[in-house]
Amino acid sequence: xxxxxxxxxxxxxxxxxxxxxxxxxxxxxxxxxxxxxxxxxxxxxxxxxxxxxxxxxxxxxxxxxxxxxxxxxxxxxxxxxxxxxxxxxxxxxxxxxxxxxxxxxxxxxxxxxxxxxxxxxxxxxxxxxxxxxxxxxxxxxxxxxxxxxxxxxxxxxxxxxxxxxxxxxxxxxxxxxxxxxxxxxxxxxxxxxxxxxxxxxxxxxxxxxxxxxxxxxxxxxxxxxxxxxxxxxxxxxxxxxxxxxxxxxxxxxxxxxxxxxxxxxxxxxxxxxxxxxxxxxxxxxxxxxxxxxxxxxxxxxxxxxxxxxxxxxxxxxxxxxxxxxxxxxxxxxxxxxxxxxxxxxxxxxxxxxxxxxxxxxxxxxxxxxxxxxxxxxxxxxxxxxxxxxxxxxxxxxxxxxxxxxxxxxxxxxxxxxxxxxxxxxxxxxxxxxxxxxxxxxxxxxxxxxxxxxxxxxx
Ligand SMILES: [Zn+2]
Numbered sequence: 507x508x509x510x511x512x513x514x515x516x517x518x519x520x521x522x523x524x525x526x527x528x529x530x531x532x533x534x535x536x537x538x539x540x541x542x543x544x545x546x547x548x549x550x551x552x553x554x555x556x557x558x559x560x561x562x563x564x565x566x567x568x569x570x571x572x573x574x575x576x577x578x579x580x581x582x583x584x585x586x587x588x589x590x591x592x593x594x595x596x597x598x599x600x601x602x603x604x605x606x607x608x609x610x611x612x613x614x615x616x617x618x619x620x621x622x623x624x625x626x627x628x629x630x631x632x633x634x635x636x637x638x639x640x641x642x643x644x645x646x647x648x649x650x651x652x653x654x655x656x657x658x659x660x661x662x663x664x665x666x667x668x669x670x671x672x673x674x675x676x677x678x679x680x681x682x683x684x685x686x687x688x689x690x691x692x693x694x695x696x697x698x699x700x701x702x703x704x705x706x707x708x709x710x711x712x713x714x715x716x717x718x719x720x721x722x723x724x725x726x727x728x729x730x731x732x733x734x735x736x737x738x739x740x741x742x743x744x745x746x747x748x749x750x751x752x753x754x755x756x757x758x759x760x761x762x763x764x765x766x767x768x769x770x771x772x773x774x775x776x777x778x779x780x781x782x783x784x785x786x787x788x789x790x791x792x793x794x795x796x797x798x799x800x801x802x803x804x805x806x807x808x809x810x811x812x813x814x815x816x817x818x819x820x821x822x823x824x825x826x827x828x829x830x831x832x833x834x835x836x837x838x839x840x841x842x843x844x845x846x847x848x849x850x851x852x853x854x855x856x857x858x859x860x861x862x863x864x865x866x867x868x869x870x871x872x873x874x875x876x877x878x879x880x881x882x883x884x885x886x887x888x889x890x891x892x893x894x895x896x897x898x899x900x901x902x903x904x905x906x907x908x909x910x911x912x913x914x915x916x917x918x919x920x921x922x923x924x925x926x927x928x929x930x931x932x933x934x935x936x937x938x939x940x941x942x943x944x945x946x947x948x949x950x951x952x953x954x955x956x957x958x959x960x961x962x963x964x
Contacts, residue, residue, distance in 0.1 A: 617905065618963040619915065619928050623685055625949075625957040627670060629654035635951030638700040639942040640724055641707035647674035647683050648942050649724060650949065651710065651745070652957055655696040662715035667693040669712070671724060671745055685959065688743040691722075698757040704943070705766035709748070711783075713758035719771055721748045721783055751787035753779060762807035768830075770807060772815060776800030778837075780830055791830055793837045795823060806852040806863065808877060814842065814863050816849025822865055822875070842875050843884040850895035855903035857885075862903060870894045872906065874920075887920050896937050900964070901945035909936030909950035913958045932956050 627635075633654040640649040650672040656664045671689035676682075695714040703709040712720045727742045758771035758779075768790070769781040776797075780790040795802070801818040808814065811827045822842040829836040845867040853864040861877045864887075874885040887906075894908040894916070903920075910916045913930025932953035939950045945964060951957035 622961040623959045630656045632657045635938040638702045662695045701761035703763045715757045717756045720750045749787040760805040764807045772802045772805035804849045804852045820845035853899045857903035866897045896939045898939045898941035909939045
């Protein structure tokens with residue numbers, strides 16, 4: 507129970523841009539992918555490069571001589587099983603779950619959001635959730651890593667934290683995809699943030715509260731076994747620490763990959779560090795934002811040398827690093843439209859074919875900033891979700907999702923103004939949300955010991 511006060515305080519409110527329940531015709535959704543980096547440095551590359559559009563999982567090609575006769579025999583043997591699988595068609599998703607179907611855009615455009623699976627992780631009381639989606643594994647379902655962060659006064663003395671790898675598996679008997687824990691990696695401190703490499707989604711970075719930056723790689727080992735009556739495909743999954751380095755500016759508040767081999771870490775003291783990721787994690791340079799209030803609270807990379815940072819007083823800056831070189835490092839800082847409260851979330855999106863950044867502050871106010879035309883006035887979205895400050899966004903930038911109470915998911919169509927809720931079945935207040943790059947999966951948490959996964963059919 508919250509403590510009740512006898513005193514009434516001033517009511518702060520803002521009116522929604524659109525009236526609730528209003529029906530509008532939706533503007534044609536745009537199709538887009540991540541912005542490509544202009545150039546990539548191959549000299550420091552150590553990981554296998556995969557094109558993100560086709561990437562499913564990290565595979566290691568065998569350079570050894572192949573016995574073609576044995577291969578032909580094996581292919582003949584597995585062919586009936588493969589054919590039988592293909593005839594079954596794609597795996598239908600769990601349809602026993604509640605499906606919320608709102609025809610809120612137009613008659614032929616529907617968004618189906620369904621509550622999907624609960625992931626139970628052990629954590630100390632009042633822990634927060636942290637997660638990142640990796641590469642797609644099966645049926646449009648990406649692998650997932652999750653962890654919890656215990657409450658802190660200042661120092662982190664949680665030496666028993668873990669990072670869990672969850673792999674989506676097709677259940678043959680039940681005909682659905684189920685997330686299963688495959689790996690539990692011990693950590694020496696709580697994680698402050700996690701970030702998947704958008705150029706190679708098997709690689710991800712994490713910053714621990716003790717100030718270390720870790721780079722991990724996820725790989726699968728497929729083994730084919732002959733179980734007399736049937737051929738079985740057994741897979742194991744590993745998370746390898748590829749490299750690690752201590753940050754001179756403490757734990758990062760945000761991590762972002764500006765290219766396949768360059769990671770930017772953002773720190774509350776106003777510093778941005780560029781790291782070169784290779785066999786080792788090398789500190790390339792650091793840049794300081796010299797503004798009145800420089801305590802960074804959120805950040806997002808837009809391309810190889812541009813990022814947006816949000817700070818504690820609600821200011822936002824478009825930062826362009828014109829030279830990463832140690833001798834003549836250079837960063838240009840341009841202010842964007844300011845919020846009244848601390849920036850909590852920044853999301854890169856494409857809105858009406860225009861590269862944009864969504865910013866959300868502590869009060870739940872969302873602004874949409876056009877990045878290709880920063881001189882244009884930012885579109886202000888006044889979302890009636892007071893104090894919702896963890897948000898995610900649909901691929902077309904039209905729907906904003908936010909974790910609700912007791913495992914529910916609230917979503918708001920910024921074109922039509924329609925606000926909907928998928929009811930949850932858990933207990934507590936969620937404060938974390940992450941949407942997969944394909945826009946099909948959302949994870950929210952932490953509700954006591956549980957994360958909640960949602961599936962979006964779009
Ligand atoms: Zn801790």
